[in-house]
Amino acid sequence: MARAIRHWSVRHARGLAAFYRVFEHALVALHPLWQALGYERIEKPVAAVEKLTKGFLFDCRMCGQCVLSSTGMSCPMNCPKQMRNGPCGGVRADGCCEVDPSMRCVWVEAVAGSARLPDGEAALKGVQMPLDRRREGRSFWLIVARDSQARREPDRR
Secondary structure (H helix, E strand, O other), rough: OHHHHHHHHHOOOOHHHHHHHHHHHHHOOOOHHHHEEEEEEEEHHHHHHHHHHHHHOOOOOOOOOOOOHHOOOOHHOOOOOOOOOOOOOOOOOOOEHHHHOOOHHHHHHHHHHHOOOOOOOHHOOOOOOOHHHHHOOOHHHHHHHHHHHHHHHOOOO
């Protein structure tokens, strides 16, 4: 079931990306509320909602460094080898994973999803930073809101 929904999400990457752009603006606009409540205080409930939502749509692993918009809505953390910058080289001729032949390679899916996104193919070519394991389980939504606001505010030292 999870793989079928994951595949649906890749097929509908354009619509999901458009929704996320609007959602991201709302998250950033709510920064004063998040700040008033305290980011640390709301981390667990927001992360739980994020895990439920992204877990359902993308089989999200809550790595805390989401790259769905760069990978055509195909989460590279679903790769058994957790390859974040492209396929391992063991992709079978039918597009399936060498480790789990019953599963399509997440990078085959990423290429298909990226083709549906404006500038998706260019985003797919970007190199992803190594995974920071300290962010695992953290809400990427809150990280985006906090980081976007921090970039907007001048340094107050």
